Amino acid sequence: MTRNRAIVLARIGVVAGAVVLVEVLCRLGVINPLTLVAPSRMVFDLAGILASGDINRDIAYTATTIATALVLSVVLGIVLGVAVHALPRVRRALDPLLASYYSVPSFIFYPLFVAIFGLNTFPLIVLGMAFAVPAMMMSTMAGLDRIPRVLLKTARVHRLNRWETATRIVLPSATPYLFTGLKLAIAYAFIGVIAGEFIMASAGLGHSIAFAYEGFDNHTMYALMLFVLVVVTVMNMSLHAWEGRLMRRRIRA
Amino acid sequence: MAVVHNLAAARGVPPAPVATLRGVTRVYDGERRVEALGPIDLDLAEGEFFAVVGPSGCGKSTLLDVLSGLSRPTSGSITFEGRPVEGEVPDGVGVVFQEDASFAWLTVRDNVAFGLRRAGVDAAEIARRVDYAVGFMGLADFAAAYPAQLSGGMRQRVCIARTLVMRPRLILLDEPFGALDQQTRLLMGDELLRLWRETGATVLLITHALDEAAMLSDRVGVMSARPGRFIDLVETGWPRDRDSRIVSESRFGALTGRLWSNLREESLRAMGSKGAAA
Numbered sequence A: 001m002t003r004n005r006a007i008v009l010a011r012i013g014v015v016a017g018a019v020v021l022v023e024v025l026c027r028l029g030v031i032n033p034l035t036l037v038a039p040s041r042m043v044f045d046l047a048g049i050l051a052s053g054d055i056n057r058d059i060a061y062t063a064t065t066i067a068t069a070l071v072l073s074v075v076l077g078i079v080l081g082v083a084v085h086a087l088p089r090v091r092r093a094l095d096p097l098l099a100s101y102y103s104v105p106s107f108i109f110y111p112l113f114v115a116i117f118g119l120n121t122f123p124l125i126v127l128g129m130a131f132a133v134p135a136m137m138m139s140t141m142a143g144l145d146r147i148p149r150v151l152l153k154t155a156r157v158h159r160l161n162r163w164e165t166a167t168r169i170v171l172p173s174a175t176p177y178l179f180t181g182l183k184l185a186i187a188y189a190f191i192g193v194i195a196g197e198f199i200m201a202s203a204g205l206g207h208s209i210a211f212a213y214e215g216f217d218n219h220t221m222y223a224l225m226l227f228v229l230v231v232v233t234v235m236n237m238s239l240h241a242w243e244g245r246l247m248r249r250r251i252r253a
Numbered sequence B: 001m002a003v004v005h006n007l008a009a010a011r012g013v014p015p016a017p018v019a020t021l022r023g024v025t026r027v028y029d030g031e032r033r034v035e036a037l038g039p040i041d042l043d044l045a046e047g048e049f050f051a052v053v054g055p056s057g058c059g060k061s062t063l064l065d066v067l068s069g070l071s072r073p074t075s076g077s078i079t080f081e082g083r084p085v086e087g088e089v090p091d092g093v094g095v096v097f098q099e100d101a102s103f104a105w106l107t108v109r110d111n112v113a114f115g116l117r118r119a120g121v122d123a124a125e126i127a128r129r130v131d132y133a134v135g136f137m138g139l140a141d142f143a144a145a146y147p148a149q150l151s152g153g154m155r156q157r158v159c160i161a162r163t164l165v166m167r168p169r170l171i172l173l174d175e176p177f178g179a180l181d182q183q184t185r186l187l188m189g190d191e192l193l194r195l196w197r198e199t200g201a202t203v204l205l206i207t208h209a210l211d212e213a214a215m216l217s218d219r220v221g222v223m224s225a226r227p228g229r230f231i232d233l234v235e236t237g238w239p240r241d242r243d244s245r246i247v248s249e250s251r252f253g254a255l256t257g258r259l260w261s262n263l264r265e266e267s268l269r270a271m272g273s274k275g276a277a278a
């Protein structure tokens, strides 16, 4: 316990140290304010932007887009994973494609999505999903692959029907893998949507960051970047804590 | 647990077989064809304690799979309580597998209660039976622990308890004490004998320990190297209320000696064909 606490403290120390260093360098004028504004100034600017409410619409827009892409990705990823797992031939055909999937820069298709669906949330959702679905799908398949056969036999000895087997044996048994898939899907949905907005969009956080960048509005740009960073970090940490609570008892101490 | 009297035996009539196997074989059809089992002919008498010994890879677990209905025999027929067993596990059959089958996401208590909850037994009865089984298996101090916190032998005991609380009429055990030390193994054997006497269940125990087979069972089936057939059926002739102390009887040594002389050659054959069986 105390050892864990020491690790956490060290981690916070590293981040805090880096922030303080940047702050000092900015204050001393070593770093040009046109390149990077001081961290304290970012917080100040962000507080101002959030208080003014100017950015609320964009936040809501991006959050909705990401949430939609995420939910669809998780559902579709699990459904596809289960289906492909059940069809070994399809699986054999698909495996090499899935394995090399992330070597294709999906962003190059974004203009195509925009051309097809128009400049609205839809191509962004598709882009987020293009990133997140395969991760969820592969994690689901990995989870299903690793269910010990003896557990499925145990299900049959207890005369469970298919639904009971799925919910009481398969799902809990695959949970660690589904969690991995979920974490990846969240990260990918964020990346896909915000980067898509950055490239081409009419609203959203990514769009606002790009807009500030093009208008040499460093203060807004860095404040919004800080915002995205904080949101992603907080989300990841909560998810990590949740997973830790769920999984601790399943791992040998 | 209630004492179930074997009525047929009490009347002096030979009891009807609980399970029968006739000409049962099992071939695994994979990339390579493996003739794993048989042909097997066997009658398990009601209330009998039957042990199976045989060289590694001879088809013991395969026998358990087809007898329990988990897989279909390639040829031959199987019945349980007079009804054919066909690709489904009949009600009243309990199985403890060779591999660890504990549910990592449930506590020991919830593992043991799993089947009872499923069967809709009322909560008080579940609590009573689970407490008894958990205590019986020496897991009382670990009732709230998760399998990851237990040793391999303790996890196997969780699986035994999970099976026993269902009060199966036919209990199939595949090397359940494999992960235990010799002393614990003898004591668990005693517990199993006590349980067998109290419930009147029929037991088929697969084991690689010849002394365990000789001590626990009414009858020992000795299997040949793969494809496993019974090359000897040995009646032990022990009284029903026996325990591990019979290991000091002279007849016990004679029994294990007979089992070994049967098995030695088969084991050598199994070792020789290891490449093919692996």
Ligand SMILES: Nc1ncnc2c1ncn2[C@@H]1O[C@H](COP(=O)(O)OP(=O)(O)OP(=O)(O)O)[C@@H](O)[C@H]1O
Pocket: B028, B029, B030, B034, B035, B036, B054, B055, B056, B057, B058, B059, B060, B061, B062, B063, B098, B226, B276, B277, B278
């Ligand atoms: N699912 C399977 N597919 C193909 N071959 C199998 C399968 N299961 C078992 N076998 C083969 O069938 C033979 C018998 O296996 P089985 O597990 O029944 O042996 P066993 O007597 O239980 O061995 P052990 O004492 O090591 O537990 C072995 O040669 C094994 O390789």
Ligand SMILES: [Mg+2]
Pocket: B060, B061, B062, B098, B174
């Ligand atoms: Mg086996």
